Amino acid sequence: MTDTSVAVIGGGVGGMTAAHELAERGFEVSLYEKRDKLGGKSRSVETEEGYPGEHGFRFLPGFYRHLRDTMSRIPDGDRTVRDNLVETTEMLRCLGDGEKVRSAQRTPRSIEDVRETVSNALWRDVVPDREHDYFLNRFLTLATSCDARWRDEYENVSWWEFTDAEEMSDEYRKYLVRGATKVLVAMDPEESSARTIGRMTVQTLSDILDSRRQVEILDGPTSESWIEPWREHLEGMDVEVHVDARAESVGFDGNRVTGVVVDGETVEADYYVLATPVEVTRRLVNDEIRKAAPSLRDIDRLKTDWMSGVQYYLSEDVPLVHGHGIYFDSPWALTSISQRQFWNTDFDRYDDIEGVLSVCISDWDKKGVLYGKTAKDCTREEIADEVWAQLKQHLNDGDTVLEDDVVVDWHLDDAIQHDESEGRCTNEEPLLVNTVGSLKHRPEAVTGIPNLTLAADYVRTNSDLATMEGANEAARRATNGILEREGSSAGKCEVYELEEPRIFEPFKKMDAVRYRLGLPHVGERTKELWKVFT
Template sequence: MQQTPYPSHSRRTFMKNAALAGGVAAAMTLAPTGRRASAQPGRSVAIFGAGPAGLTAAHELVERGFAVTVYEKLDAFGGKTRSIYTDSGGGQLPGEHGFRSFFGFYHNLPDTLRRIPFPGNANGVWDNLVRLNAAMIAGMNRHNLTVPLPFPLPFSQFPMTPQGFIDSVASVFESLFRLPLPEAVFAAERLAVYVSSSTERKFGQWERMTWTDFARLDNSSPEYNRFLGDGFIRELVATKSRNCSAHSIGLVGEEYVWSLLNLNNDTDGKGNDRVLNGPTTETWINPWIDYLRSIGVTFQLGQRLSGFSSDGAHITAATVADRSGARQTVEADYYLSAIPLDKFPDVLSDNLSAADPTLDRIRNLQSAWMVGIQFFLRERVDLANGHVGYNDAPWGLTSISEAQFWRRPLTTYGDGTVQDVLSAIISEWEEPGTFNRKSAEQCTPEEIARETWAQIKAHVDDDGDIQLTDDMLHSWMIDPALTGAGTPEISYDDAIFIQNPGSWSDRPDACTAIDNLFLAGDWIKTGMNVACMEGANEGGRLAANAILHASGSPSAPATITPRFTMPLWDPLKLIDRELYKAGQPNIFDVIDRRYPTR
């Protein structure tokens, strides 16, 4: 079976830890829930960043006997996943960086959720997940398409041949997504090309190509773009097809197809897509912090990592600064940076680059703005029992109606008159708006809210079933990480990593050439590959395992569940490996036989 080429350091770390763990399973220092093994000398870890990656690493390490201190620049935990509350007359309303999904093909993150106690839940925070039953791809002029989840597949078992796979997938595209038959077949063939590609081709060819070019989006119908373009892809991957590698989107697309076939889902019976049953901070992050504190993790909020001191290839200390600029020195045996991609170059000194020249390539990685905006409504409005993608919205909008999934009524927040939260994300900041003809980056906060609301209404109200009216709108909130809106100084402090073509070679491993410096996040090399909570969780586990190995710990490594691969396609991948070596296209790539120069 072909394996995704995990980063070399991480792979070596995992295998060496597995070997170390063999034979000592009975004496593992991994403690049961609510306890941790006593910290031993030489096992102190300073973690910078309290998002999912940093907290995951802290979780894995403290349960294995390490003394862990987490430093976070904000005054809140959770990073991009945290809830962001806004004052509203009689109280606070729950906003967020942007809504989030827990897809069925996530495995590492659900394991963590099960290990976080939550009052009344037998399976901890994991029991706070609620399955989604539908998704909507909305268009203007009555072009809305709502599909049930999981999709009603036109076959009862997995097609046993590649041609059967293409025929079956094409029938799904034609019947459910209303693609013309030629485009439905073409779309199925493109998916077959990716799924049957060897690892060598995925990283050597598709990693270097945009999804737009791979899927031939520029010469396709609007219906085709609704599914294989940004209309639906944006709900699976936090990126845009024209600046993301075909390998990154193809990987998630393949994962989702296996999920639809129930071949790759977490064993939870909660379907292909899930959300939390309340604000993230209340239903996940706060319980997590409480648990980690109870087993020994120390937290310091309002402390930003500002740099490292090194002695050759060894970190001797780190420096953190509070909001006033006051600095303090941090000393530990191991240092783990779990800060965002765009913040790491600020702490990348010449000494660090000299010790590990590969770290300089991090500067080549790119990030993009995906900014959350919440519309607080006086009426409950379920646009769909799941996510909504606004296919004709020039600002790249997606949304979800929160109240239908939350256990706690919205009327218990704020002044008691809010009954729903329409949580949306703006991912395109350079295109002119439909109504004001200004790009989002040119607009004031009020103009951003007004235009976003208008674009959403234009997609929804023409359908006739559900109407959004201005008198429903109680208030709105934009992610406060967006500053200077309406001025040339507009900026955004919570950008996400995008997997632009060729970026894999610039992404670092969890290990560095500096013996006690490690990295975590969804932007390091992970099997999940794309920017998401599962990738961040995996990145935290990889970093924890690297520290376990560096310390010589006898504890079993954190489990990292590999991606699902379909055994039936393995022979085709072996054939494709030889075709790729010979400079020939994939056997299903019958439309365009051109092959890029390697």
């Protein structure tokens, strides 16, 4: 144990990872979380009835390496939390006319399998052939572009522009361009950067083709299967965990952080890790701090959007599919998962429920089908009714998959607050979205102030998306910054690059030469030819 102290502010994945890495290296760590439990946006939802509540869309794609590594270092009985991950093997893609495409998520085993998997992923049966081929060309252009082109060109163009969505059919826009962004990560393709969405697309397709990379979820509510064992492990390493502890301001003497005021008391430490979400961090860092840490200067320019959900408690289980359901034509951009099939939870402890269907809403600004209102304008009851109606519209085609009378109860996330006088609801926990050109406004984990680092999902990382993986990687970078400044001999935390299929490497090298010569990617030429000949 060193006698160097670190105060971590915020107990989400970023803060917990920083506490974990620092405590393992002998630092004296204290963690301050404003809520009564840890986990932040990754915690499970609690209902008054004691039903197990969970966000609909909580999964680990195959390319998450940081998070899996951390999980493998958290004991849970005679296992580790890493062992609590289970594979999803299918995905259900639902279209508005009741058509449902169930696709296997296993690695293709034959050329025929590869063809079917890629065709499914790129909507060959739905999107006109010529546009499907066009999208494939754009995808291959991305996958074979050099890093500099990603950074300088794709960061400054929207996914919408990059994919030429304006010139294409409704199906192309809806399924290939918008579906992947709005439904999956709550971003609008018109304003999110081609770099962020492109990276996610390349990684997702690589996951499909690589047998070592599986989509996984936890085998129970996140707090039970991961966050609680994690807290126990941190406390076992002498991390002082303070819940119900809200940081109010950060003291600064023009050179160093002097303390953080938590519930009226000043907390002092040698180093400070701000692991608060972007909308809180921007309130905590005053002008003086921004001057001394210029990477924080533009933090106000980062944008957030809403992603939150409802759980339906059912008198009988409705498994739907062994994985996530994605409702591509739903105005509120819904995704769902039937939890029971993956959970170890003993449902005998509940008198009246046999299943939990968790649904995530990623578009809060479009009018719904039942009340003609946006989710932001609906009451809690209206949100629950509207989501159910949109699910039924997709699922009940001919046979009735969802019956109204199976709903025993429902719960809307507590982060969504309804204040009668306000008219519209508010969201206490929005999510960062990477808009075109926003990379330059995102700070590094290590700031210009010698004893201040940042560990949250808006920080610049290889992962590059506001996710649990991004928050974890940011915390590793923050820890490494402290180790460096401390001159510590402790080993650095691993920070992984995103792995891309080797097959693209020679083409990326060729593109690097073209880029240096000021030439466009060769894919741009095929794009022009496509326009001439179609």
